Amino acid sequence: MIIEHVEAIPLDMALSEVFKGGTYQVASRPTIVTRVHLANGMVGETYGGDEFHTQKEIVEVVRQHLAPLLIGQDVRDFQRLWERMFHVDLDLGNRGLHQLDMHPRGILMQAISCLDNAMWDARGKLYQTPVYKLLGGVRERVPVISIGGYYPKDGKDPLEAIAEEVDMVRAAGCMGIKMKVGRASLDEDLARVRAARKAGGEDFVVTVDANQGWDPLDAVKFCVAMEKVDLGVRWMEEPVKWYDQTDGLRLLASKTSIPINVGQGEISGRACRDLIDKGAVNILNVDCTLCGGVTEWQRIADMARFMNVEMAHHEEPQVAVHLIAANPHALFVEIFANRVRDPLLWELPDGFPEIRNGYMTVPQEPGLGVRLRQEVIDRYRCD
């Protein structure tokens, strides 16, 4: 159970299509593969992160600054090792300005996440137990929705595109869709969400994600309009622009009964605490590849339960499936049913868990239960 060495391997895969959300576009699928080798020959491994801006820096922090803290240590001591990494002596600059300081801290927290998640795989293999059972084991299959509703390329009718996409999402076995909004006018976006509801029918799960595209008053207008026509959306995700997260969300919550889902970019449990405390949040979709790994995600989930906040998870189904399966107040695993948007999910794991009738089967092999294909790692490695 002693850690001998660790590896961090950056991958990048160019996408054959560019995908446009509310405030951004995506042209490639990067990730980082992390492996923790134990003295007994066992290897904990996983991949995570969809981050190209700082990928090189994250890999450097893993290799240069965190790996030396773990080598020679007992992988079972997850609380101790997490604190060791969190309090690493690493000069990231200090401008004493809370928000400006967050960017370099994000690099550190993603590096910690890489290692923490790989170590959970190693622990599962040591104990011969799937990770979701180490965390509590609530269910053997979890509901799945697909991220989608991207804005179509020019020329295609946006409402027809949505009806086609809903059919594709259903055919992929998902029970719902997350619709991108926030780029078009409020009226156009409302028509797009209505089209998803119409195509999916009453029981289809529809969630809406503005990717921080609106000021609070526009967010209020949109949510009130959705309620007026009774669209039955499960949540409104990241409705408000980055600079008005707490007061803006609280204003929105006072005007709508649609649950507000935020947190995918938060890099610490304390930040999640502050969002709940000050911002009126109903669902946290904090991402264990950003927030400090499975260890910190589970702490956040425990806190959220006492605050009557539900849990979701931003992307990364290969790890999220265990977290959603281990928590009674957790909602859906998210995938990209459109394989062109996330080809890694279908190429990198050696046999991804089955998705059928709206549910994903939780892997029953020890650890995270997702073996990675070495030839795919070799093909897309970018260092």
Ligand SMILES: [Mg+2]
């Ligand atoms: Mg989102």
